[in-house]
Amino acid sequence: MSTPDVMRQQAMQQGQGAMALALAFVGVTRGLFEALSTPADAETLAARANVDAGYVRRWCDAAYAFGYLDAEGDTFRLTELGEMYRPSTAGSLFPFAVQSVLTAHMADRASELMRTGERPGERVLGERKNILPWFGPMLEASFAGFFAREIVPALDVFAALDARGGTAVDLGCGNGWYLRALASRFANVRGIGLDGFEENIRHAEADTARAGLSERVRFRVGDLHHYTVEEPVELVAMNRALHHVWDRKDEVFAKLRDALKPGGAAVIWEPRWPDDRAQLRDGRRRAMAFQNLSEHVQGNHFLRPDEIEAAMRGAGLTPTTHLFGEGTEAVVVGVRPA
Ligand SMILES: C[S@@+](CC[C@H](N)C(=O)[O-])C[C@H]1O[C@@H](n2cnc3c(N)ncnc32)[C@H](O)[C@@H]1O
Numbered sequence: 001m002s003t004p005d006v007m008r009q010q011a012m013q014q015g016q017g018a019m020a021l022a023l024a025f026v027g028v029t030r031g032l033f034e035a036l037s038t039p040a041d042a043e044t045l046a047a048r049a050n051v052d053a054g055y056v057r058r059w060c061d062a063a064y065a066f067g068y069l070d071a072e073g074d075t076f077r078l079t080e081l082g083e084m085y086r087p088s089t090a091g092s093l094f095p096f097a098v099q100s101v102l103t104a105h106m107a108d109r110a111s112e113l114m115r116t117g118e119r120p121g122e123r124v125l126g127e128r129k130n131i132l133p134w135f136g137p138m139l140e141a142s143f144a145g146f147f148a149r150e151i152v153p154a155l156d157v158f159a160a161l162d163a164r165g166g167t168a169v170d171l172g173c174g175n176g177w178y179l180r181a182l183a184s185r186f187a188n189v190r191g192i193g194l195d196g197f198e199e200n201i202r203h204a205e206a207d208t209a210r211a212g213l214s215e216r217v218r219f220r221v222g223d224l225h226h227y228t229v230e231e232p233v234e235l236v237a238m239n240r241a242l243h244h245v246w247d248r249k250d251e252v253f254a255k256l257r258d259a260l261k262p263g264g265a266a267v268i269w270e271p272r273w274p275d276d277r278a279q280l281r282d283g284r285r286r287a288m289a290f291q292n293l294s295e296h297v298q299g300n301h302f303l304r305p306d307e308i309e310a311a312m313r314g315a316g317l318t319p320t321t322h323l324f325g326e327g328t329e330a331v332v333v334g335v336r337p338a
Helices: 003-029 042-049 053-065 094-113 132-154 157-163 177-185 198-210 246-259 277-281 283-297 305-314
Strands: 069-072 075-078 167-171 190-195 217-221 233-239 260-271 318-324 329-335
Touching (some): 003 053, 042 053, 094 132, 094 283, 132 177, 132 198, 132 318, 157 177, 157 233, 167 177, 177 190, 177 198, 177 217, 190 198, 233 246, 246 305, 260 305, 277 283, 305 329
Parallel strands (some): 167 190, 190 217, 233 260
Antiparallel strands (some): 069 075, 260 329
């Protein structure tokens, strides 16, 4: 085949891949994959999911075409692939579906805003009311397992926190999964989570109550720039949140230092922006390169660990960087000298 033909084939495959995820997004967000835990025709499925039967008939045909459903007459059942898009399936693929539609939204906004250079900030996420409730679960499904498996055992700050019966503050906590993970792994850890989005805190509180952890983990809505701890704590965490407030990094790091007891640690987890552009071609980093464009729309950009370390030193914290995920994720721990 000639090179243009190969490229056309490739573009068609990519187009179908994008459609497959967009279609999965509809099934995830309207509860259709979950409602197909037992086989059903389109009318029964619509009634189970409490949605319109006409839309569901079209979705079922498309989901059949893309291999999420098998059919026997008019009765549909989930294929193995379809099962993997049920959010309740262990290791569910639903984050990819949510991310793909968010990606389309961000691409549209970047294209529009590039003409003027306007950067509307965090509110761009909130423009899609249908996506927003899935943002927290998407991050949790993508990172909670990785945190428990890779990061917790590698850093001694968490066990030390537990030994002291200490408190972890999570700034920009999203749906609160990080504090739930710590409190369920370590029986003596307490947590306080703060986030600027009221909806995130509502979800955080509900999920924490369901996990039976509300006694030890509390949440509040607020801007981290205006937040001060009641008394200094052992650990302050920020996960994928520092790059949102990097324009005020000196203030933020001074606040982190002041929130810590002597010997306490700021634990900052960020995607690691590579030193060398050539690394962005790596399949594991490509998504980060797109995401940095959508971060730009929100007024942010991704950071290199050495920039985070320098900001920590500037505030009197002693930093150490730990790399995970074959160098794609960085956790920078900054200790307040005793
Ligand atoms: C990418 S999300 C990460 C959420 C969560 N830490 C996680 O890992 O799943 C960034 C979070 O920071 C929050 N955030 C950004 N700026 C903030 C601010 N100034 N005050 C409080 N929260 C903020 C956002 O609302 C959002 O939930």
